[in-house]
Amino acid sequence: xxxxxxxxxxxxxxxxxxxxxxxxxxxxxxxxxxxxxxxxxxxxxxxxxxxxxxxxxxxxxxxxxxxxxxxxxxxxxxxxxxxxxxxxxxxxxxxxxxxxxxxxxxxxxxxxxxxxxxxxxxxxxxxxxxxxxxxxxxxxxxxxxxxxxxxxxxxxxxxxxxxxxxxxxxxxxxxxxxxxxxxxxxxxxxxxxxxxxxxxxxxxxxxxxxxxxxxxxxxxxxxxxxxxxxxxxxxxxxxxxxxxxxxxxxxxxxxxxxxxxxxxxxxxxxxxxxxxxxxxxxxxxxxxxxxxxxxxxxxxxxxxxxxxxxxxxxxxxxxxxxxxxxxxxxxxxxxxxxxxxxxxxxxxxxx
Amino acid sequence: xxxxxxxxxxxxxxxxxxxxxxxxxxxxxxxxxxxxxxxxxxxxxxxxxxxxxxxxxxxxxxxxxxxxxxxxxxxxxxxxxxxxxxxxxxxxxxxxxxxxxxxxxxxxxxxxxxxxxxxxxxxxxxxxxxxxxxxxxxxxxxxxxxxxxxxxxxxxxxxxxxxxxxxxxxxxxxxxxxxxxxxxxxxxxxxxxxxxxxxxxxxxxxxxxxxxxxxxxxxxxxxxxxxxxxxxxxxxxxxxxxxxxxxxxxxxxxxxxxxxxxxxxxxxxxx
Numbered sequence: 001x002x003x004x005x006x007x008x009x010x011x012x013x014x015x016x017x018x019x020x021x022x023x024x025x026x027x028x029x030x031x032x033x034x035x036x037x038x039x040x041x042x043x044x045x046x047x048x049x050x051x052x053x054x055x056x057x058x059x060x061x062x063x064x065x066x067x068x069x070x071x072x073x074x075x076x077x078x079x080x081x082x083x084x085x086x087x088x089x090x091x092x093x094x095x096x097x098x099x100x101x102x103x104x105x106x107x108x109x110x111x112x113x114x115x116x117x118x119x120x121x122x123x124x125x126x127x128x129x130x131x132x133x134x135x136x137x138x139x140x141x142x143x144x145x146x147x148x149x150x151x152x153x154x155x156x157x158x159x160x161x162x163x164x165x166x167x168x169x170x171x172x173x174x175x176x177x178x179x180x181x182x183x184x185x186x187x188x189x190x191x192x193x194x195x196x197x198x199x200x201x202x203x204x205x206x207x208x209x210x211x212x213x214x215x216x217x218x219x220x221x222x223x224x225x226x227x228x229x230x231x232x233x234x235x236x237x238x239x240x241x242x243x244x245x246x247x248x249x250x251x252x253x254x255x256x257x258x259x260x261x262x263x264x265x266x267x268x269x270x271x272x273x274x275x276x277x278x279x280x281x282x283x284x285x286x287x288x289x290x291x292x293x294x295x296x297x298x299x300x301x302x303x304x305x306x307x308x309x310x311x312x313x314x315x316x317x318x319x320x321x322x323x324x325x326x327x328x329x330x331x332x333x334x335x336x337x338x339x340x341x342x343x344x345x346x347x348x349x350x351x
Numbered sequence: 352x353x354x355x356x357x358x359x360x361x362x363x364x365x366x367x368x369x370x371x372x373x374x375x376x377x378x379x380x381x382x383x384x385x386x387x388x389x390x391x392x393x394x395x396x397x398x399x400x401x402x403x404x405x406x407x408x409x410x411x412x413x414x415x416x417x418x419x420x421x422x423x424x425x426x427x428x429x430x431x432x433x434x435x436x437x438x439x440x441x442x443x444x445x446x447x448x449x450x451x452x453x454x455x456x457x458x459x460x461x462x463x464x465x466x467x468x469x470x471x472x473x474x475x476x477x478x479x480x481x482x483x484x485x486x487x488x489x490x491x492x493x494x495x496x497x498x499x500x501x502x503x504x505x506x507x508x509x510x511x512x513x514x515x516x517x518x519x520x521x522x523x524x525x526x527x528x529x530x531x532x533x534x535x536x537x538x539x540x541x542x543x544x545x546x547x548x549x550x551x552x553x554x555x556x557x558x559x560x561x562x563x564x565x566x567x568x569x570x571x572x573x574x575x576x577x578x579x580x581x582x583x584x585x586x587x588x589x590x591x592x593x594x595x596x597x598x599x600x601x602x603x604x605x606x607x608x609x610x611x612x613x614x615x616x617x618x619x620x621x622x
Contacts, residue, residue, distance in 0.1 A: 177455065200457065242461050
């Protein structure tokens with residue numbers, strides 16, 4: 001099966017070429033907010049001369065210059081489209097990216113290494129939106145994000161809940177009988193624990209699900225697999241052995257969409273954050289106000305902040321344009337410290 | 352048969368009933384139908400829709416094929432399993448498919464509702480032990496030169512490993528007769544019911560190997576009290592990659608099923 005090996009190799013290489021072109025275009029989109037037209041064309045989009053001098057024996061300089069003429073022209077066109085960006089934490093193929101695409105497929109998803117970079121990027125205007133996970137039905141809360149939410153000035157302009165469907169993915173052409181190790185984020189491994197043990201695989205912790213998929217696409221060792229999203233399998237050109245391998249069907253994650261600007265549309269859900277005084281019943285008094293107006297709370301979380309106090313996140317069904325809601329929020333502002341309405345938005349649930 | 356502990360009936364009316372989805376195998380007449388091999392997505396899905404409309408309870412299809420010749424179509428493997436999964440999503444039919452390699456047992460269990468051990472693998476003891484360790488029902492075909500005692504001992508292997516859900520399937524044995532592919536031994540229906548509590552199915556397709564013989568054998572099996580049937584159906588038999596002489600079209604199968612189900616009702620009343 002030598003031909004099959006070559007075909008698979010070329011498939012992976014072609015996928016990488018397209019991925020790298022996309023990464024170049026991503027940088028061009030990111031640069032839109034930062035530069036003048038001239039600087040863009042002369043410096044950012046213009047390939048440096050060195051790379052043509054380094055052309056290898058098989059490809060002529062002229063060929064590469066031809067290819068780059070096309071790439072540069074496409075780059076100009078993309079810049080002129082004025083695309084908006086949504087930053088997420090992780091690698092391309094992360095579930096956050098899948099959620100972003102469900103939210104608005106016209107936004108360009110930009111990967112960041114850390115949640116903090118997502119927040120900073122949107123706050124500084126580098127990115128137009130950010131998307132962050134806040135809770136998962138199996139894994140609980142994402143505490144790093146909650147921490148950043150307390151201190152940020154960004155607004156929540158939307159929320160989306162998606163099913164997290166894990167796939168077992170391998171380098172194309174891998175014999176499923178040879179798989180021994182499976183790499184993924186510890187949470188994904190935990191959510192697929194029974195599947196992994198039924199098939200006598202060894203779980204190997206990796207920092208990220210999409211990162212694990214990327215690693216498998218580059219490693220090509222016949223006996224390794226990864227657990228990742230279907231999106232990651234498509235991006236890294238991996239073969240899916242089985243879709244939907246999570247042990248429990250109800251595996252969903254909720255994401256918040258962040259922006260510098262407040263949501264201008266009417267929303268059906270509100271999120272607030274506040275600290276309550278250190279005395280008995282202070283939180284109870286806040287909750288009482290919601291109950292009095294029959295406002296349905298959908299989330300309540302306490303986060304310890306640095307001062308040894310607790311910050312509380314509350315999500316409830318309602319719109320800030322509603323008089324009842326305005327009344328309750330006014331009352332709560334009096335009763336609490338550091339009160340902030342972080343957003344009033346529409347929440348979507350994907351089946 | 353002296354060694355049999357778990358397979359033997361404990362009392363006269365002890366009967367194993369195996370639940371697959373809404374089906375109670377051993378209580379009702381269960382009909383499994385589908386192509387011999389999973390050849391491509393449209394062939395399998397079309398055939399699945401055809402057998403579902405004809406009243407079949409489960410879909411069969413071979414992804415891993417035990418072919419006599421190494422040059423014959425060996426099956427699509429994992430791709431075949433994915434196609435069966437698509438067919439299940441489209442029709443709701445649970446899946447029965449054969450395992451040939453012990454290394455495939457756990458993977459096939461991710462896709463199939465019942466895992467089949469073929470006649471040529473009836474005494475593949477490591478395979479029997481491997482399927483004994485999973486909790487999917489096993490369809491155990493009788494070997495083509497195996498006695499009832501040998502067959503039940505193989506079922507005992509599976510039960511001894513901890514899997515109580517075994518369905519025995521008679522598919523014809525080798526005799527000196529050459530007119531038929533195998534000689535269908537219907538006497539195994541009352542024999543199995545006398546000796547064990549396990550359900551007994553009949554495969555009239557391999558049992559005769561010739562289309563014009565299969566129909567009456569289906570009715571004979573129903574009349575003799577078989578718990579189920581496994582019948583080969585293909586949406587275009589002349590171009591099938593295996594067993595093209597013995598597969599029905601969905602329309603032929605539909606007509607037969609109508610009669611078979613009516614017969615089953617009558618048999619239950621009379622016998």
